[in-house]
Amino acid sequence: MKQGKKFNYKVEKAAEDTLQYLMNRQFDNASEIAAKNLKKKHKHPVFLFVKSVDSLLQGDEVSFRSQLDALFKLPSIRYTDYYNFGVFFQQHKLDVLAVECFSACVQLKQDFFEGQEQLGNSIFNLGEYESALGAYSAALKLKPKSKELIISAGKCCSKLGHYSDGLDYYESLLFEHPFDSDVRTGYASCLIGLDREAEAVAFLGKDIDKSYKAEKDYYLLSLVSYNNSKLHSALKFAAKGHEINPDYLPVLKMYGTCLGRLNIHGLAIDILKKAIEKDPNDPEVLYNCGNSFQGIGEIDQAREYYMECLRINPEYYLAFNNLGFGYNYQGDIKKAKECYGIALELTPKREDFHSNLLFTILHEKDSSPEDHLREARVWQDKHAIPVDERVKEYKFNPAEVKKLRIGYISGDFGDHVAAYYWLPIAEHHDRDKFDIFLYSQKPREDELSQKVNAKIDTICDKKRDVFNLSDEELCKQIVDDQIHILVDLSGHTGGNRLRALTYKPAPVQATYIGYPATTGLETIDYFITQPIHTPIESAKYFSEKLVHTPGCTSYNIRDAGRNVQSKPLPYKKNGYVTFGSFNRPSKISDACIDTWVDVISGVPNSRLIIKSSGTAGDEFKDKIIGRMKAQGISADRIDFRGRSSYEDFLEEINEIDIGLDSFPYTGATTSFDALFMGRSYITLRGTGAVHAIVGATYLEYFGHPEFVAHSTDEYVKIAINAAKNMSQLEDIRLKLRDTFLREIAGSGPRLCAALETAYQKMWDVYISGEEKDHIVIE
Secondary structure (H helix, E strand, O other): OOOOOOOOHHHHHHHHHHHHHHHOOOHHHHHHHHHHHHHOOOOOHHHHHHHHHHHHHOOOHHHHHHHHHHHHOOOOOOHHHHHHHHHHHHHOOOHHHHHHHHHHHHHHOOOOHHHHHHHHHHHHHOOOHHHHHHHHHHHHHHOOOOHHHHHHHHHHHHHHOOHHHHHHHHHHHHOOOOOOHHHHHHHHHHHHHOOOHHHHHHHHHOOHHHOOOHHHHHHHHHHHHHHOOOHHHHHHHHHHHHHHOOOOHHHHHHHHHHHHHOOOHHHHHHHHHHHHHHOOOOHHHHHHHHHHHHHOOOHHHHHHHHHHHHHHOOOOHHHHHHHHHHHHHOOOHHHHHHHHHHHHHHOOOOHHHHHHHHHHHOOOOOOOHHHHHHHHHHHHHHHOOOHHHOOOOOOOOHHHOOOEEEEEEEOOOOOOHHHHHHHHHHOOOOOOOEEEEEEEOOOOOOHHHHHHHHHHHOOOOEEEEOOOOOHHHHHHHHHHOOOOEEEEOOOOOOOOOHHHHOOOOOOEEEEEOOOOOOOOOOOOOEEEEOOOOOOHHHHHHOOOEEEEOOOOOOOOOOHHHOOOOOOOOOHHHHOOOEEEEOOOHHHEOHHHHHHHHHHHHHOOOOEEEEEOOOOOOHHHHHHHHHHHHHOOOOHHHEEEEOOOOHHHHHHHHOOOOEEEOOOEOOOOHHHHHHHHOOOOEEEEOOOOOHHHHHHHHHHHHOOOHHHEEOOHHHHHHHHHHHHHOHHHHHHHHHHHHHHHHHHHHOOHHHHHHHHHHHHHHHHHHHHHOOOOOOEEOO
C-alpha cells in the first residue's frame, strides 16, 4: 500500500488470507487469490510475491529472481512484508533468500526484535555462526533477557569453539532456569568443549529427573558415552531418554545406533525405522538401519537402505563398502569389487576397505594365491606406516624375560566362529609360563557373546577394549603392556587392526586362525597353521614364515548345539537321497553350481537343500533354478533355507544324507558342523590356497579320502556312487562324530602345548638375532 493511499480493507484481508495459504503450503489457493487481485491492478507486495513463488515452484529461477528484485524496489513494501517473506523462505529451508528478506526487514526497522532474531536463525542455518552471533547480539540489545536468544547466542559460541563465551551465556540463565534442558545441555556442551567432560557429566546427572525435558539431558549423556566408545553406557542413557520421550528424534537415532553397534539388531531395526519415518533424509540413520539388516543376514533389505542412503548422499563411502560386503556374501564378486573400488576411490586411505577387497579376491573364480599375495603387497605399500616410524625400542630387556607375555588381538571375541576355533586352544595356556593379554577390537554384546566373553575373561590376565583407540594409541598401549609376542586373529577380515601392527608394537608378531591367506605385511613374522592345510610348498604365497603345529585345527561346537543328536540318514524314510550345502553363496561358483546340477541329474528323484546364514538373494536363487531347469530338473527339488538358530541349523543337517562342498572356496566351519552331525560330504581339492583345500584336508584327516575329488567329473562320479551306497555312509555316521569330539573338539590341550613350544622358538630366534625361518613343531 502506497504511503498516503487510503487503506483498502478488502485488499489487505485478501493479502492476509493469501499469506496464510502460502505459509500452509496451499499454493493453489494462494495463487488463485493473488492472480484475481493482480487482474484488478491491486499491486500489493504479497500478491506479487506469490507470483514470484509460482515461478520458483515451476523451476523458472531467472523469472523468480527478476520478479523478486522488482518487488524489493516497490516503495509500498513494508518491513512486515519482508519479515513474512523471510519466514516463508525459512520454512522451506531457503535460508539464503530468508537472510535477504530479514536483512531488508531490519534495515527498514532496526528495532524490530523478531526480524533481528529470525535473521540470526537463518544465518545460523547457513553455518555462518559469526554473523549469526552478530544478529543475535543486536536482538539482545532489544530484549537482553530473552532466554531463547541467549541460548541461540550460546549455540553460536559453541559452534565457533568459543566455549568460555558460550558458558557465560548459559550460566546467566541457570539461576532462573535451573531445570531447563536446553540451558542444561548447552552449559554441559560448553564444559565438554573446555575439556571438562567429567564436570559436564556430573552436572547433567545432578537433578536430571527434575529437568523439564530430561530426554535431551539423557541424549547428551548418551552422546558423550558413545563418543568415548562406552557403548553400554551410551545405550543405557539413550534407552532412558527413549523411555521418557519415545518421539524425540535425536534419542531415537542414538538408541538405534547403539543397539546396532552392540549387535542387538532386531530392536535396532524397529527403533531406526521410527527415526526414518520422522526424518527420511538422514543418510547416517539409513546406513545404520542397513547395517542391522545386514547383521541379521537380510542382505537384500540392507541393500535397499544403503541405496537410499546413497541417493541422498552419493559419496557416502561407508554405504559403498557395506554394499560390497552384501554382494560378496551373495556371490556377486564382480559387483562386490566394484563397490569396494568406489569406496576406496572416495577414501583411498581406508585400509579396512582394502582388506575387504582382499577377502573378496579369495572368492574370485580365476584368482590365484599369487594374485592375493600381489594385492596384499599393494595393501602393505599403501597403508603401512613408514619404516622409520616403527617402534625402535621396547620397554623390557629381552635377555631378562622369564615369562612370555602373549597378546591376542581380534575383532571376533564373542559369538563369532573365530572364537570357537581359538578358545579351545587358548583356555589351556600354562599361566605359570605365559601372561595372556587380549585386545578386543569389536564390541559384541548380544546375549550369546556375553556368555562367550564371560568365559574368555577367565582365561586371560588382561582384556582391553581397543576399538576406540587410534592405530598410534593402540601401538602405544601394546608397547606399554610390554607384549613379547603379538598374535593377530583376524587377518584381512572385518575388525582387523593390521595397520597398527605395521608399527611393530611387539618384537615378534604372528597371525593365526582368522584368515586363510597371507597378510602381506612386512611386520608380521609368522603364519601359524598346520602342514595338512598349508604345506611347505605353499610358503611362496606368504610374506610370513610358516609355523607348523601338528595335526588339524581345533574347533568346538557352540554350547547350545552340543546336545543335538546325529539322526540316521533320512533316505530310507524319504524314499530319495537328499544332498545339502550349508556354505555362504559367495563360496559357490558358477562351476560349482554346474557340477551340482550334474549330481542331481545323475541321482533320480534326489533333492538339494541350500542353506546360508543370511538371505541368498533372488539373483543367486534364479541362477541355480535356471540351470536346474535347463537340465530338466524341477525347481521343487531345490529347497533354499535362510538363517536359523544354531540348534535348528544342526537339526537341518540331519535332514540331508550327503553334503556337497563348495569350490573353489571350500567349507571350513560348516564342514566341521557336518562331520559333528555324522554327515559325509563331497569336496573338490584345489591347489595352493588354504581355502581351496581345507574341505579336502578335513576329510583326509578324518580318514575318508574317498570323498575327495580332483576334478569336477570325479566330484560328480563320487557323489553319484555315494548315493548308491547309502549303507556305507550310515555305517560311518557315528564314527564321524566320535572322531570330531576326540581329534578336533578335544585337541585343545595338545595344540596349545604345540603352540606354546612355537612361541618359545619364535622368542629364541628373536633374542638370538638369528634370521627367521619356518618353524615345525612335531
